[in-house]
Amino acid sequence: MSRRQPAAATWVIAAAILLVACSGGPDRSASGADDAPEAASSAEEHDLDDPDTEHDQHDAHDQHDHDEHGDHDEPDQHDGEAGSADPSGSQPGSTEATLAAIRAMDPDRLAGLHDHDAHDGHDDHGDEASVDHPNGVDPERIVIDAIGVDADVIDLGIDGDGRMEVPTDFDQAGWFTPGPRPGRVGPAVIAGHVDSRSGPAVFYRLPELEAGDEIEVQGDDGEVVTFAVRGLEQHPKDEFPTEQVYAGTPGSELRLITCGGVFDDDERSYRDNIIVYAERIDG
Amino acid sequence: MRKTFTLATAAVAVLALPTAAMADGHEQRYSASLSQANDSGASADAELWLDGNELTVSIQGQGFFDGFPHAMHLHGEPGGDNVCGPLNSDEDGFDAKDADGDGIISVVEGADDYGPVSVSLTTEGDTSPDSALAVDRFPDSDTLDYERTFEVSDEVAENLSSLHIVVHGLDLDDSGEIGTVDIPSSLDEELPIEATAPAACGQITASAAGGVDTGAGGTATNGGQDGTGALTAGLLGAGALGGLALRRRRLTGDETA
Numbered sequence: 169m170s171r172r173q174p175a176a177a178t179w180v181i182a183a184a185i186l187l188v189a190c191s192g193g194p195d196r197s198a199s200g201a202d203d204a205p206e207a208a209s210s211a212e213e214h215d216l217d218d219p220d221t222e223h224d225q226h227d228a229h230d231q232h233d234h235d236e237h238g239d240h241d242e243p244d245q246h247d248g249e250a251g252s253a254d255p256s257g258s259q260p261g262s263t264e265a266t267l268a269a270i271r272a273m274d275p276d277r278l279a280g281l282h283d284h285d286a287h288d289g290h291d292d293h294g295d296e297a298s299v300d301h302p303n304g305v306d307p308e309r310i311v312i313d314a315i316g317v318d319a320d321v322i323d324l325g326i327d328g329d330g331r332m333e334v335p336t337d338f339d340q341a342g343w344f345t346p347g348p349r350p351g352r353v354g355p356a357v358i359a360g361h362v363d364s365r366s367g368p369a370v371f372y373r374l375p376e377l378e379a380g381d382e383i384e385v386q387g388d389d390g391e392v393v394t395f396a397v398r399g400l401e402q403h404p405k406d407e408f409p410t411e412q413v414y415a416g417t418p419g420s421e422l423r424l425i426t427c428g429g430v431f432d433d434d435e436r437s438y439r440d441n442i443i444v445y446a447e448r449i450d451g
Numbered sequence: 452m453r454k455t456f457t458l459a460t461a462a463v464a465v466l467a468l469p470t471a472a473m474a475d476g477h478e479q480r481y482s483a484s485l486s487q488a489n490d491s492g493a494s495a496d497a498e499l500w501l502d503g504n505e506l507t508v509s510i511q512g513q514g515f516f517d518g519f520p521h522a523m524h525l526h527g528e529p530g531g532d533n534v535c536g537p538l539n540s541d542e543d544g545f546d547a548k549d550a551d552g553d554g555i556i557s558v559v560e561g562a563d564d565y566g567p568v569s570v571s572l573t574t575e576g577d578t579s580p581d582s583a584l585a586v587d588r589f590p591d592s593d594t595l596d597y598e599r600t601f602e603v604s605d606e607v608a609e610n611l612s613s614l615h616i617v618v619h620g621l622d623l624d625d626s627g628e629i630g631t632v633d634i635p636s637s638l639d640e641e642l643p644i645e646a647t648a649p650a651a652c653g654q655i656t657a658s659a660a661g662g663v664d665t666g667a668g669g670t671a672t673n674g675g676q677d678g679t680g681a682l683t684a685g686l687l688g689a690g691a692l693g694g695l696a697l698r699r700r701r702l703t704g705d706e707t708a
Contacts, residue, residue: 261628261630261631261643262628262630262631263518263519263628263629263630265630266519266628266629266630266642266643266645266646267519267520267586267629269630269641269642270584270586270642270646271586271587273639273641277639278584278585279581279582279583279584280581281583281584281638281639282524282567282568282580282581282583282584282638302532303530303531303532303613304532325477325479326477326479326659326660327477328477329660330477330478330479330480330659330660330661331659331660331661331662331663331664332659332663334663334664334665338667344657344659346479346481346611346612346657347612347656347657347658348612348613348656352532352613353532353534353654354612354654354656355656359663359665360665361665361666361667362665362666362670363666363667363668363669363670363671364667364669365667365668365669366669367669367670368669368670369665369666369667369669371665372670403662404662405661405662405663405664406661406662408661408662408663410658410659410660410661411482411658413658414482414656414657414658414659415482415484415656415658416483416484416653416654416655416656417654425663425665426663426665426666427663427664427665427666428666431666431668431671433668436667436668437664437666437668438664438665438666438668438671440662441662441663441665
């Protein structure tokens with residue numbers, strides 16, 4: 169990236185903006201839009217030789233900093249009134265002026281300017297929440313009545329080659345833990361064997377699934393999230409549709425993966441993967 | 452995409468505690484497809500590689516405002532339920548989220564869904580939330596062209612899939628300048644909203660390489676024919692017979708099954 173060094177003229181504009189910003193004094197907090205018109209006119213005068221500028225800014229600091237964060241609870245803070253008729257402290261300007269204004273800010277103040285009080289991600293959507301377990305579940309069991317599956321789910325990661333681990337127990341399914349939890353937004357992935365060396369394994373009947381069949385995933389606290397099958401696909405393992413399986417999704421989805429196709433005796437492995445795509449239906 | 456780590460980074464890596472996810476040296480790949488916010492028209496593809504606590508982030512964008520630093524962060528509470536949320540005017544829920552009704556999702560309005568800054572994707576130096584607006588350490592081109600390796604906390608390393616990449620800063624009124632829209636940033640009245648409002652957001656998801664070895668052949672009718680679980684042949688990609696060598700890396704023990 170290249171850094172832009174503001175020209176002297178830019179600093180003039182920046183200082184003017186700073187004056188605007190500070191001219192309201194410490195009382196320019198959440199309700200401080202009133203005195204902005206006056207501030208705007210002072211900016212146009214490009215009057216910048218105010219040695220106290222930086223000082224004033226410090227004074228204003230504590231007033232602004234934290235009450236800003238509550239403004240989603242105060243929808244009127246910068247509503248239509250703050251629009252074209254009322255600059256509300258932020259003087260329209262050029263890119264360079266904007267940048268210079270930021271650079272001129274007190275570093276400590278700048279460091280405090282992030283969304284401390286943002287939604288903390290712990291299921292506190294309140295009235296907006298229509299999903300029972302928006303954060304998904306730590307899966308313990310998977311139940312698919314349509315094909316008689318009721319099995320333990322273990323945790324799986326990746327191996328040294330970056331490939332997904334698989335359960336060592338042929339009767340268990342495994343959840344890909346680096347990805348999203350089942351029930352959370354995004355594609356949760358659960359894999360299971362189609363067979364052992366001697367006979368059918370947990371996902372032997374996966375290819376029998378049809379669109380609309382329900383898949384329940386139970387969490388460690390007994391909570392359940394439910395998905396419905398959208399479709400099935402079969403792909404050679406060396407052309408595995410990585411993006412389609414793992415890429416982000418707007419809603420909560422589930423992928424079930426097992427083997428299919430030709431069994432390669434030399435590799436002791438099936439050549440294909442069968443992938444079931446499912447979407448959460450209880451949220 | 453992976454660059455040689457700097458000596459400094461390597462030194463820090465040596466000190467990293469072995470408690471984080473994938474501390475066994477397996478590098479986990481993540482990716483994110485960033486789509487526009489506030490109808491910016493910008494988008495980006497990100498790839499992330501995590502090895503212990505060492506995270507490499509590569510972001511290639513298009514359509515961002517050229518010539519203004521784009522603050523970029525990993526947003527979200529590690530392990531939480533944050534989402535990008537509706538960030539464009541034609542998305543369901545946009546009007547409810549645009550609490551002040553100005554037609555723009557501000558940083559504060561956006562963070563109601565995508566959560567707080569967990570990591571600042573700076574080009575150098577500090578990556579904490581304190582650098583969230585470190586304008587001299589963010590990409591300022593239309594394509595971002597970002598790549599960096601740095602240390603993240605155990606909490607972030609273990610919960611990357613609950614975070615999002617958000618790129619900020621956009622020219623809302625197509626004026627060719629940042630700072631012409633007459634609305635202050637929700638973070639500070641001294642900053643214009645164009646400097647801080649989200650321009651793109653993308654969910655981070657993990658992925659594994661290649662297919663999954665989930666069968667031992669016990670139900671295969673014979674070694675050379677369709678054994679079990681085959682869907683219709685029509686679903687098979689032509690590439691099954693393609694010229695690419697199949698470099699199947701063998702796992703050990705039962706995991707080959």
